[in-house]
Amino acid sequence: xxxxQSFNQSAPGDDLLTLDRQxxxxxxxxxxxxxxxxxxxxxxxxxxxxxxLVMLVLWETDGVRVSGLKERLFLDxxxxxxxxxxxxxxxxxxxxxxxxxxxxxxxLLTEKGRSLQQAAxxxxxxxxxxxxxxxxxxxxxxxxxxxxxNRLHSHLDxxxxxxx
Numbered sequence: 001x002x003x004x005q006s007f008n009q010s011a012p013g014d015d016l017l018t019l020d021r022q023x024x025x026x027x028x029x030x031x032x033x034x035x036x037x038x039x040x041x042x043x044x045x046x047x048x049x050x051x052x053l054v055m056l057v058l059w060e061t062d063g064v065r066v067s068g069l070k071e072r073l074f075l076d077x078x079x080x081x082x083x084x085x086x087x088x089x090x091x092x093x094x095x096x097x098x099x100x101x102x103x104x105x106x107x108l109l110t111e112k113g114r115s116l117q118q119a120a121x122x123x124x125x126x127x128x129x130x131x132x133x134x135x136x137x138x139x140x141x142x143x144x145x146x147x148x149x150n151r152l153h154s155h156l157d158x159x160x161x162x163x164x
Contacts, residue, residue, distance in 0.1 A: 037130055041123050045116060046090065050075075050083050052120070058093060058109050059117045065098070066105045074153075092116060 019025055035049055042052050057064060057072050070080050084107060087093050092113035098104035128138055
């Protein structure tokens, strides 16, 4: 199939409904494998994978609004709020109302949360090593996946606007 050929234009006899032809399954099964790889590494830190993602955002930019976390991680409030509450209970972060707008909640790292970053620094190296890919290959793959994600979100957003 050429780069721009649509699935509807596949050659006669091609069966599009086989598991190995599904991009969704390739992404899903790769995600499962990645999550299994991360689980013991993050367990050493006392974090689940979604909690790790929240911490990554905060290590990058401390003092993020909950709405900013929601946008950055593509999570809904129903998923994000319990994550943040559990991290707060662990003493890794605190939530504060914004002095400028009481409706806004700001998430800040505690000293314990900041110190966990040093221990977490080994995680990406161990994952990269387990992948068997070069750093350039991993960067290219990440770039392609982010581009795909952005195109899919754009498509979904445009369809949401049409149905509104």
